[in-house]
Amino acid sequence: MTVQSGLPQVTVFSLGGTIASTNSPGGPAAGVRPRLGARELVDSVPQLSEVAKLETVAFRQTPSGDLSLSDLVSLAAEITKRFDTGDMGVVVTQGTDTIEETSFALDLLVRGPRPVVVTGAMRNPTLAGPDGPANLLAAVQVAASPQAAGLGTLVVFNDEIHAARFVRKTHTSSPATFRSLTAGPLGWMVEGRPRIAFRAPALQGTPTGVGEDVPAVALLKSTLGDDFRLVEQVEALGYAGLVVESFGGGHVPARVVPVLERLARRLPVVLASRTGGGELLRETYGFPGSERDLLSRGLIPSGFLDGLKARILLSLLLAAGAGPADARNAFEQLNMSVSAPIDARAGS
Structure with missing residues (x-):
């Protein structure tokens, strides 16, 4: 070249x-x-x-x-x-x-x-x-x-x-x-x-000093009729944190709320949406298991991050030595950075 x-x-x-x-060596039949x-x-x-x-x-x-x-x-x-x-x-x-x-x-x-x-x-x-x-x-x-x-x-x-x-x-x-x-x-x-077409602001709250030993973080998706028994096993299985992909804007069945609250007292638990688009709600619904209820019990809002990306951020924060309070602050900073003024200049 x-x-x-x-x-x-x-x-x-x-x-x-x-x-x-x-x-592969076996030819097309082998894939x-x-x-x-x-x-x-x-x-x-x-x-x-x-x-x-x-x-x-x-x-x-x-x-x-x-x-x-x-x-x-x-x-x-x-x-x-x-x-x-x-x-x-x-x-x-x-x-x-x-x-x-x-x-x-x-x-x-x-x-x-x-x-x-x-x-x-x-x-x-x-x-x-x-x-x-x-x-x-x-x-x-x-x-x-x-x-x-x-x-x-x-x-x-x-x-x-x-x-x-x-x-x-x-x-x-x-x-x-x-x-x-x-x-x-x-x-x-x-x-x-x-x-x-537009320039997204630089991310804030990103982890520093990340080592190659990255703690395990679980990701669980909310589904209709699930009894969430896996949540009760997260800590016993050695996970250092949990991301919950909730229904809609940030909702789970009422019966799982006490389990998530107990876990959030010991590990960082991040609340995301399973929808894949939009931003997690914070102040709209007030029923048991709603986003207002869960956030009041110590869960960390993921903001615009879906469950996959929230897990990446939490994993790297924990690998950098962050505790639950540090993780909460980092998620807040990252989400605030996206709402910063955007330079709308088109590229040439």
């Missing part, structure tokens, strides 16, 4: 996933698995040589469900080293199954204005019309653009640019699977250039 001089420096880290998957590294992915998209000077790191080679928060703490440290040596931006390729979680973890862990851009593919390279090359090209174009500075970690997919704090995977197989239900995408790609 011929590299032009004067181009910005961008490093591509590969973690595996569909974008890196091809036929595809992650086999390609960052260098092979970059070499398959010759247009990249016109966008940036690229270095590649095959950091992991695994389905994204096998990644851990410890892996991401290590990756964030390597990304920081690249920024310290002058990289304009960084691209991370991985499986789509956990992008909404890994990208938010990197948003919390990587400091500074330079962008981290996460991408992947829904169609592996053995299929007609694989989307990985186009997504990788767009991701590098965003990472190399001054327009992306200060936007935190981004997910670039299907020519849309999403903030990691809002994005979700919403479909099992569609190339348009990634959506930001609460806020919409920050921008889009046109003719190889990122267009930024």
Whole structure:
């Protein structure tokens, strides 16, 4: 690959996933698995040589469900080293199954204005019309653009640019699977250039001093008729915290309220919504098991964070040594930062 001089420096880290998957040694009948590294992915998209000077790191080679928060703490440290040596931006390729979680973890862990851009593919390279090359090209174009500075970690997919704090995977197989239900995408790609429609404020309350030993945090979803017996086992099973995905704006059955209140006296318990969009209510409903009732009993409101992202934040806070009061303060700060004034300038 011929590299032009004067181009910005961008490093591509590969973690595996569909974008890196091809036929296994047993042939097509055995299915595809992650086999390609960052260098092979970059070499398959010759247009990249016109966008940036690229270095590649095959950091992991695994389905994204096998990644851990410890892996991401290590990756964030390597990304920081690249920024310290002058990289304009960084691209991370991985499986789509956990992008909404890994990208938010990197948003919390990587400091500074330079962008981290996460991408992947829904169609592996053995299929007609694989989307990985186009997504990788767009991701590098965003990472190399001054327009992306200060936007935190981004997910670039299907020519849309999403903030990691809002994005979700919403479909099992569609190339348009990634959506930001609460806020919409920050921008889009046109003719190889990122267009930024609005700029989300920098996150506050992010954890510092996170170690690779990340305590376990449970995530439980409210379902009709569930007796929530698992909640009573959370502490005994060794979990350091709990995130409850509640009904609607923040509601659980009345019968589970005493159990959650007792647990919240000993562990941080975060209340999120299972809906995947919007913000947790605080002051609307007053029946037993409503958001007002639960918050008055010590549960921590997740705000705009869904259950998956609330679990990521709580896990990293605990890994940084935060106690329940620290965790509550961090969630409050992070949610207040999103309501800060937004720069509505469009990118060019």
